[in-house]
Amino acid sequence: GQNIDQPTEMTATEGAIVQINCTYQTSGFNGLFWYQQHAGEAPTFLSYNVLDGLEEKGRFSSFLSRSKGYSYLLLKELQMKDSASYLCAVRDEWDMRFGAGTRLTVKP
């Protein structure tokens, strides 16, 4: 089975940097995903890590440490439109399970 934990809520200021952490326990590991979901909309794919290290994609970066069962999503130069829920998901050999999501509020 899988156990995925991430903070429920976070608040940050426009223009700042925020780091959203995700810890997981899984019987097998075949990749970790980050998605963004605005209220009432579908999740949008942000990043996919399968090897240790940092993956950078514009203002968003994602880090993975398989030995620690740990990942983070780093958002730079925050914009108001970044206010959304951020979902961490882990895929084992069989399927993909999600954490409960972190609701990020960006304030002016």
Next chain:
Amino acid sequence: NAGVMQNPRHLVRRRGQEARLRCSPMKGHSHVYWYRQLPEEGLKFMVYLQKENIIDESGMPKERFSAEFPKEGPSILRIQQVVRGDSAAYFCASSPGRGSGEAFFGQGTRLTVV
């Protein structure tokens, strides 16, 4: 992702009726996940399928719910004798293969049971 097509986008059913939700994966994707999301809550895994095969249905309620992914056509999530508690957004995601590749979501079907 626009490549994963779900229909209908909105579905209203009376208690006791059947609901059929369809999901066509992205081109080249042979695996489909179904999730349910209640308002203000996270995504709950329901079932993971490949064509003509259910890989994992551990998240499916034991009764009234079923899913299939036939050789031809979309994946279908079927809910029989719907109740008010079935009202939710149902999302499907597709990926290229078992345990590999990125997974992309459809726009979801909002089911309302009245």
